[in-house]
Amino acid sequence: MQTLHKFANPARFVRMSSALLPWMAGLSAVLIVVGLYLGFFVAPADYQQGESMRIMFVHVPSAWMSMFIYSGMAIASATGLIWKHPVADLMAKASAPVGAGFTFATLASGSLWGQPMWGTWWVWDARLTSYLILFFLYIGYMALWEAFDDPQRAGKAAAILALVGAVNVPIIKFSVDWWNTLHQPASVMKMDGPAIHASMLVPLLTMALGFTAFYIAVVIVRTQREIMARKVRTLRMAQVNQ
Amino acid sequence: MTRKRRRLYLVLFGMALLGVATALMLNAFSDNLVFFHTPSDVTAKSFEQDRRFRLGGLVEEESVKKAEDGMTTHFRITDHDNAIKVVFKGSLPDLFREGQGVVAEGKLDASGVFLASEVLAKHDENYMPPEVADALKKSGQWKGDE
Secondary structure, X not given: OHHXXXXXXXXXXXXXXXXXXXXXXXXXXXXXXXXXXXXXXXXXXXXXXXXXHHHHHHHHHHHHHHHHHHHHHHHHHHHHHHHXXXXXXXXXXXXXXXXXXXXXXXXXXXXXXXXXXXXXXXXXXXXXXXXXXXXXXXXXXXXXXXXXXXXXXXXXXXXXXXXXXXXXXXXXXXXXXXXOOOOOOOOOOOOOOOOEOHHHHHHHHHHHHHHHHHHHHHHHHHHHHHHHHHHHHHHHHHHHXX | OOHHHHHHHHHHHHHHHHHHHHHHHHHHOHHHHOOOEOHHHHHHHOOOOOOOEEEEEEEOOOOXXXXXXXXXXXXXXXXXXXXXXXXXXXXXXXXOOOOOEXXXXXXXXXXXXXXXXEEEEEOOOOEOOHXXXXXXXXXXOOOOXX
């Protein structure tokens, strides 16, 4: 709780996150370049899927990010609702477009992968459908922020939507185990260890780390901008009230 | 109880209720959330003729026969307990092969043959280079279906 309260001070958040920003930006650039190189030039083709398997190096890390970011938004929203933490709501707001971007990348790359491998761009199985709902949740969350004039009320409404939508996250994760689907079950995050050869797992994890650093860098910039915008608004209100 | 405490319990209580409601709902709709039925389902439940559904399983070894017209394929879909004959006219996905998972959409005819209008390939969660797959097969550690 103590550390949370430290971050609750927006000025301190700006100071600490500014120090972190160049490291994260640099790290993400290096890791993504290395990951793409390993994935597209070093990793071998798959015994079943051949070269098409390389779509995995974008598809899977994007999918992880979209779920990770949504979970983070739900936790930040709860923190904002319960403890009135002033930066939490703004961090959730700043994260949403990044998460939506990763979700879209996952849907698009999955579709391009499905066409040659499965023989279809899209099917309404439990995994694909629940994942499409995640995309709509992101869009709905962003729309709700814009739907109110008062940022306090907007934040509250959006936070409740983020929390309600959080039930979808475990449904996406376990959809491939609970029901039979066209989508394959988990290859990496499963109980008995990854079912993926090390030569393919290394680029996959490199990309995942690169995407995480990218997300942290972008969310720092966006949250700082939200903090500025809120300051400007407070100053304007003070002027009007004089 | 402070207001923060009260809000915390409210959020936790709300999430718990929501979770239970979702679990009950998904459980109730479980039959409709499956993407395909297995050959054993079809044998056990006796699907009506002319009702469209998806049949999923593995393409049985040595069951694939191309008809003379070059477009029609005959094969059997199996789950190792039961197998169902399938007829499909059209082009098959690249991954279609014996021992591979497939999902076919169509309906049963009077003689219990599944007339498929679409065949999709399903792949599993294993990824490895071809040499590793060969080595595993040679050493007898192969866990796949082929």
